[in-house]
Amino acid sequence: MASLCTKCQQRATVYDVGGSKCDYCFQQAIIHNLKTTVSRKGLARFGDSVGLAASGGYASQALIDLLGRSLSEREDGKTTRMKLQVTVFHVDCETPLLQSSEKSRKVIEQLAAKYSFRVCYASEYMSSHQSLKETWERLAWSDVSDISDLEELSRIAVYRMIAILASSHGCKIVFDGLNANSICRNILTNISSGNGFAIPFEVSPIDISGRFSQVSIHHPQRDITDRQLMRYIWIRKVDFVAPNLLLQPVSSVESLTVSFLKELEVEHRSTIPNILRTSSKMEVPLQFSYCSFCRVPVGSNGKLLSTCPDIRLCKACQYRQERMSSNAFQLFLSSFMTMDQLSQ
Numbered sequence: 064m065a066s067l068c069t070k071c072q073q074r075a076t077v078y079d080v081g082g083s084k085c086d087y088c089f090q091q092a093i094i095h096n097l098k099t100t101v102s103r104k105g106l107a108r109f110g111d112s113v114g115l116a117a118s119g120g121y122a123s124q125a126l127i128d129l130l131g132r133s134l135s136e137r138e139d140g141k142t143t144r145m146k147l148q149v150t151v152f153h154v155d156c157e158t159p160l161l162q163s164s165e166k167s168r169k170v171i172e173q174l175a176a177k178y179s180f181r182v183c184y185a186s187e188y189m190s191s192h193q194s195l196k197e198t199w200e201r202l203a204w205s206d207v208s209d210i211s212d213l214e215e216l217s218r219i220a221v222y223r224m225i226a227i228l229a230s231s232h233g234c235k236i237v238f239d240g241l242n243a244n245s246i247c248r249n250i251l252t253n254i255s256s257g258n259g260f261a262i263p264f265e266v267s268p269i270d271i272s273g274r275f276s277q278v279s280i281h282h283p284q285r286d287i288t289d290r291q292l293m294r295y296i297w298i299r300k301v302d303f304v305a306p307n308l309l310l311q312p313v314s315s316v317e318s319l320t321v322s323f324l325k326e327l328e329v330e331h332r333s334t335i336p337n338i339l340r341t342s343s344k345m346e347v348p349l350q351f352s353y354c355s356f357c358r359v360p361v362g363s364n365g366k367l368l369s370t371c372p373d374i375r376l377c378k379a380c381q382y383r384q385e386r387m388s389s390n391a392f393q394l395f396l397s398s399f400m401t402m403d404q405l406s407q
């Protein structure tokens with residue numbers, strides 16, 4: 064016998080953590096999840112100007128569509144409508160690992176147009192984009208031998224670009240596409256790299272770190288899993304674009320953590336919510352500063368550079384500095400610090 068939707072008793076098509084659902088009720092539940100996170104956690108207020116950081120991958124596609132529907136559709140007469148001014152920010156940052164494809168760009172533009180969201184590209188702001196591009200071009204493969212470092216460098220660069228883009232548009236709030244799975248992955252990689260200090264910041268849907276001074280980057284999809292987002296995109300018939308990290312023959316810490324989590328989830332379906340719940344119990348430190356390289360909040364795990372006491376490095380970046388050629392590390396550090404001055 065086919066199972067029924069726990070909400071409306073129609074034939075169920077999605078087998079979700081909260082019970083079986085039909086396509087319609089499943090989508091409503093996901094939209095409701097996002098809206099609740101935005102309103103209850105205070106990610107944005109009525110009328111705010113909000114930026115969406117969109118790489119073009121499925122998580123950011125879902126984010127544009129979910130937010131678009133949250134703003135234009137009403138579940139019932141009672142709920143107050145959200146009202147936000149939305150701009151989509153896309154960083155076209157070519158790194159050895161991250162390549163913005165024509166396809167992902169198109170998908171973003173189509174989705175944004177559907178909800179009349181403005182789209183802005185980083186390439187319009189030449190100075191920081193150009194200097195970053197030059198930094199990548201001057202890099203030889205031998206400079207960064209660790210694949211995890213390359214991934215991390217791309218991410219650090221993209222987040223800084225987003226902060227610069229947002230602040231130049233007078234936008235103080237940015238939503239990114241991180242979801243329950245990617246946040247768990249970050250928590251575990253933080254632990255393995257000696258950055259446990261950053262966990263309370265990592266797990267919070269609201270950006271409490273202030274790492275990009277003027278701009279806060281929130282995670283409205285924190286309580287939505289990877290599986291749910293993929294299913295949502297599939298139902299919505301949006302062109303599925305795989306995450307735009309190029310496939311690598313070598314495993315990074317990150318990809319290993321992802322497969323570790325996946326295997327755990329097969330045996331224990333509540334792994335992801337459990338990691339999130341446990342991490343949320345950690346107290347947010349009252350005093351902290353930031354890693355000059357990756358902007359992660361640091362406490363006693365941070366170390367001042369002996370050569371330049373203005374520069375503080377987190378544990379992960381201290382190891383990174385040892386692994387990378389000193390020339391490349393210096394190149395990125397100064398490029399990142401110039402970007403930080405721009406976004407302030």
Ligand SMILES: [Zn+2]
Pocket residue numbers: 068069070071072073084085086087088089
């Ligand atoms: Zn239903």
Ligand SMILES: [Zn+2]
Pocket residue numbers: 354355356357358359376377378379380381
């Ligand atoms: Zn760092």
